[in-house]
Amino acid sequence: MTPQFYGKKRELVIEWINSILPDFSLPTEASDEELRACLLDGTVLCRILNMIRPNSLNEGGYLENSSVLQSENVKRFLAAMDEMGILRFELSDLEKLISNLLEPYIYVRISYIYLNVPSAEPSATVLQHVGHKFHDLFQLKHVCYDEFPVTNILEMMESNNLDNAPTQSLLNVVYGILDESVETKNDEMTHHMACLLRKVVQEIGRRLSTQADHLRSQNNLYRAREEKHQLRIRELEALVSATRKETTVTHQPQQIKSRRKKSISWFSASPNFCFTYLQNVNLEMEEKGKIEKQEMKLVKENENYIHEIAGLKQEVEISGMMHGYNSREMEVEAKAAIAVLQIRIKDLETLLADSRNKVKDLETLLADSRNKVKDFESLLADSRNKEKDLEASFESKCQSWSIKEKIYQSSIDFQLEVMQDLRSTSEAVKQEIMETKKSYSFEFNHLESKFKALADAAGNYHEVVAENRKLFNELQDLKGNIRVYCRIRPFLPRQTGKQSVIENISEHGQLVIANPSRPGKDGQRLFKFNKVFGPNATQGDVFSDIQPFVRSVVDGYNVCIFAYGQTGSGKTYTMTGPDGATEEEWGINYQALNNLFRVSQSRRQHFLYEVGVQMVEIYNEQVRDLLSGDGSPRKYPYSKQYRHIKWKLLYLFFLNLHTVGITTISQPNGLSVPDASMHPVTSTSDVLDLMDIGFKNRSVGATALNASSSRSHSIVTVHVRGKDLKTRSVLYGNLHLVDLAGSERVDRSEVTGDRLKEAQHINKSLSSLGDVIFALAKKSPHVPYRNSKLTQILQSSLGGKAKTLMLVQINPDASSYSETMGTLKFSERVSGVELGAARSSKEEKDNRELMEQIASLKDTIAEKDEVINRLKSLKDLKPRIQQHQR
Numbered sequence: 001m002t003p004q005f006y007g008k009k010r011e012l013v014i015e016w017i018n019s020i021l022p023d024f025s026l027p028t029e030a031s032d033e034e035l036r037a038c039l040l041d042g043t044v045l046c047r048i049l050n051m052i053r054p055n056s057l058n059e060g061g062y063l064e065n066s067s068v069l070q071s072e073n074v075k076r077f078l079a080a081m082d083e084m085g086i087l088r089f090e091l092s093d094l095e096k097l098i099s100n101l102l103e104p105y106i107y108v109r110i111s112y113i114y115l116n117v118p119s120a121e122p123s124a125t126v127l128q129h130v131g132h133k134f135h136d137l138f139q140l141k142h143v144c145y146d147e148f149p150v151t152n153i154l155e156m157m158e159s160n161n162l163d164n165a166p167t168q169s170l171l172n173v174v175y176g177i178l179d180e181s182v183e184t185k186n187d188e189m190t191h192h193m194a195c196l197l198r199k200v201v202q203e204i205g206r207r208l209s210t211q212a213d214h215l216r217s218q219n220n221l222y223r224a225r226e227e228k229h230q231l232r233i234r235e236l237e238a239l240v241s242a243t244r245k246e247t248t249v250t251h252q253p254q255q256i257k258s259r260r261k262k263s264i265s266w267f268s269a270s271p272n273f274c275f276t277y278l279q280n281v282n283l284e285m286e287e288k289g290k291i292e293k294q295e296m297k298l299v300k301e302n303e304n305y306i307h308e309i310a311g312l313k314q315e316v317e318i319s320g321m322m323h324g325y326n327s328r329e330m331e332v333e334a335k336a337a338i339a340v341l342q343i344r345i346k347d348l349e350t351l352l353a354d355s356r357n358k359v360k361d362l363e364t365l366l367a368d369s370r371n372k373v374k375d376f377e378s379l380l381a382d383s384r385n386k387e388k389d390l391e392a393s394f395e396s397k398c399q400s401w402s403i404k405e406k407i408y409q410s411s412i413d414f415q416l417e418v419m420q421d422l423r424s425t426s427e428a429v430k431q432e433i434m435e436t437k438k439s440y441s442f443e444f445n446h447l448e449s450k451f452k453a454l455a456d457a458a459g460n461y462h463e464v465v466a467e468n469r470k471l472f473n474e475l476q477d478l479k480g481n482i483r484v485y486c487r488i489r490p491f492l493p494r495q496t497g498k499q500s501v502i503e504n505i506s507e508h509g510q511l512v513i514a515n516p517s518r519p520g521k522d523g524q525r526l527f528k529f530n531k532v533f534g535p536n537a538t539q540g541d542v543f544s545d546i547q548p549f550v551r552s553v554v555d556g557y558n559v560c561i562f563a564y565g566q567t568g569s570g571k572t573y574t575m576t577g578p579d580g581a582t583e584e585e586w587g588i589n590y591q592a593l594n595n596l597f598r599v600s601q602s603r604r605q606h607f608l609y610e611v612g613v614q615m616v617e618i619y620n621e622q623v624r625d626l627l628s629g630d631g632s633p634r635k636y637p638y639s640k641q642y643r644h645i646k647w648k649l650l651y652l653f654f655l656n657l658h659t660v661g662i663t664t665i666s667q668p669n670g671l672s673v674p675d676a677s678m679h680p681v682t683s684t685s686d687v688l689d690l691m692d693i694g695f696k697n698r699s700v701g702a703t704a705l706n707a708s709s710s711r712s713h714s715i716v717t718v719h720v721r722g723k724d725l726k727t728r729s730v731l732y733g734n735l736h737l738v739d740l741a742g743s744e745r746v747d748r749s750e751v752t753g754d755r756l757k758e759a760q761h762i763n764k765s766l767s768s769l770g771d772v773i774f775a776l777a778k779k780s781p782h783v784p785y786r787n788s789k790l791t792q793i794l795q796s797s798l799g800g801k802a803k804t805l806m807l808v809q810i811n812p813d814a815s816s817y818s819e820t821m822g823t824l825k826f827s828e829r830v831s832g833v834e835l836g837a838a839r840s841s842k843e844e845k846d847n848r849e850l851m852e853q854i855a856s857l858k859d860t861i862a863e864k865d866e867v868i869n870r871l872k873s874l875k876d877l878k879p880r881i882q883q884h885q886r
């Protein structure tokens with residue numbers, strides 16, 4: 001609703017603004033818009049309020065000077081004024097001004113603030129004092145009520161203080177106490193604080209009821225004013241109606257005029273009568289003039305009254321509307337405030353009840369603690385009694401202790417006497433010990449001489465060990481000629497669910513094979529070997545049985561170990577190990593060399609060993625050096641450190657002739673050595689490096705039966721030269737480690753072209769091996785060693801004085817039954833071959849020396865016998881000569 005300015009109100013407003021803001025110099029004809037804008041301007045309001053209370057808003061920040069005052073700003077501004085306590089006593093002026101001029105809600109707001117002020121308004125100084133006091137005491141929301149001193153609370157509760165406090169401060173107190181009790185979640189409220197709260201709430205309630213009374217009285221006032229205005233209006237209306245009646249008199253001059261016309265006619269008829277008549281008319285006319293003037297005046301008055309009535313009506317309407325609006329707003333707010341306060345009162349009552357309960361609890365606690373104090377007192381009395389008892393017992397104990405002290409004193413005296421005795425005894429013991437020492441030193445000297453004798457005996461230990469070793473090797477030799485060990489490969493991960501041909505494996509080297517097409521006993525066949533390793537046997541298990549053979553190499557024996565079996569049966573696995581093998585997975589090759597180094601190390605005080613390695617393969621009946629650059633895919637990087645002068649001599653000794661075109665060279669010990677480069681090795685890592693190169697150079701190809709099948713026979717030859725440091729004698733031993741190419745049926749391995757050629761060569765060389773073995777078994781005068789390179793190389797191992805071990809590899813898969821049977825039958829025949837007793841190079845020499853010694857001893861004995869015989873004959877002759885002399 002836009003306020004209208006008119007009449008005196010406009011003049012009043014302009015005059016008021018110009019008086020307080022002369023620099024505005026508002027023109028009297030300023031429009032309503034200009035007036036309103038001027039009044040709503042923040043600057044104007046600021047100035048007005050600064051006039052009321054100088055500098056009250058210079059830095060307050062509630063109003064922005066340049067902006068038009070917003071209703072929200074007005075609210076904040078008025079609230080600030082209220083809080084600062086400056087609005088209350090000058091508000092009536094402002095209210096008068098603004099209630100007439102500004103928008104209704106501002107008016108309502110001001111009225112509300114005004115109504116918050118107690119009806120019996122205290123003096124400005126008192127209010128200021130009390131306001132400050134409250135401000136100081138409670139600091140509004142920033143105070144900690146819980147810690148507020150009781151004396152200050154009591155002071156505040158004095159009726160005078162609360163009566164004088166502004167309502168907003170009282171509400172702040174209530175909110176502050178409640179908020180704090182909610183924020184801190186502290187259910188306990190002090191009794192004094194609860195009393196203060198109740199008092200403050202009562203005061204607020206009282207003020208609300210006073211405000212309601214004030215509203216009512218104001219309402220009555222407005223009604224009285226309205227009735228007064230209505231009465232005035234009625235009076236004025238009556239006056240207007242009376243005036244209207246009088247206007248009817250205005251018609252009389254017409255009648256006079258007509259009468260004047262009539263009299264003019266009468267004047268012409270009788271002049272005297274006319275004169276008197278004219279005099280009367282004149283008088284009448286004068287009268288009429290007066291009446292007309294009066295009439296005019298009345299009409300004017302009437303118009304003024306009508307205007308005034310309209311103004312009053314408007315005023316009544318506005319004030320009625322304002323009053324209605326005001327009353328409704330106030331009622332709503334009063335109801336809301338009452339409801340809030342009732343809720344608060346209820347909360348407070350419950351809080352009060354709680355605190356009362358807590359007080360009761362505290363009282364019971366107090367009673368309990370009092371009881372406990374009593375108990376404690378009784379306990380104290382008890383403990384005092386006990387103390388007395390303890391004192392008494394202490395005294396009695398003191399007495400007993402003094403008695404005991406006497407007893408102890410006597411016993412100490414006794415002990416001292418005993419100690420004297422002991423001292424004399426210890427002296428005697430010392431003497432005895434000295435004597436014992438002497439006897440011990442004598443015995444030690446005796447023992448020393450005994451130890452010396454033992455050390456001498458230990459010197460002979462080496463000889464005893466050598467004897468043992470000799471006996472062990474003899475035992476190995478006696479066990480048989482070609483020894484055959486059989487190893488059964490486990491099923492590979494891709495072969496799960498396959499049928500096995502292995503029926504039974506016994507510990508004594510017996511293996512039963514079952515024919516998958518002939519179930520039952522009829523289909524079973526028993527094979528006997530020196531040892532059978534089942535599918536679960538580890539590389540370590542296999543090597544532990546082979547180790548004695550390997551060891552005999554360092555004693556000067558020649559040993560040949562070769563793996564035989566069909567393709568994919570595990571020959572390479574047993575001889576070399578899987579790709580990237582760990583130490584536990586090492587094959588015989590690595591383990592044998594490693595073992596040789598270990599043995600040579602353990603004997604280093606008595607023997608000096610030198611080891612050399614050769615690696616060749618027989619591929620398509622061609623011997624290829626796997627460690628040489630010639631004809632092999634990779635060249636071994638010859639290191640200078642291997643070119644040791646001693647080893648060079650040994651090398652030349654072994655390979656005394658580099659025979660061109662001949663694949664083997666006969667050694668002095670009778671074993672054939674491949675014509676290939678020899679590489680001295682001093683450690684296991686040397687062996688690993690060499691073998692790695694050799695095996696990479698080996699011919700490998702995929703067949704239908706094995707993804708990476710060895711397409712050649714590989715032969716690793718280890719040469720050992722041992723020098724006895726005591727006797728200076730030298731012995732030589734050779735170890736052939738042969739991984740044969742897979743025996744296979746050409747049709748099963750599905751090969752053609754080069755692969756077929758390879759397979760044919762492999763089969764030919766293996767059948768040559770069979771021929772040699774069968775000739776040996778039959779003790780045939782001619783053994784066809786020269787039919788293949790393989791038999792040529794293995795000649796000395798098969799028929800010579802070497803120890804030979806054949807490792808037969810078996811694939812347990814039922815589909816390989818016929819190959820398995822072929823392999824096992826062949827191996828069975830091999831196990832029957834006699835090679836003759838193995839001989840050590842050292843043993844041969846020893847024998848020769850012994851024979852010579854025996855011969856010389858025989859000669860000596862013969863000479864001695866001759867001397868004895870001569871002496872005997874001389875003896876027999878002596879009596880005869882004496883007899884003769886007599």
Ligand SMILES: Nc1ncnc2c1ncn2[C@@H]1O[C@H](COP(=O)(O)OP(=O)(O)OP(=O)(O)O)[C@@H](O)[C@H]1O
Nearest residue numbers: 489567568569570571572573578706709710741742
């Ligand atoms: N005892 C075993 N334990 C685990 N796996 C084995 C064993 N023996 C052989 N194998 C695996 O069987 C597969 C064939 O073995 P390997 O290559 O040694 O046979 P092979 O007789 O040398 O074959 P080829 O004559 O074709 O060279 C390989 O994958 C190998 O790792």
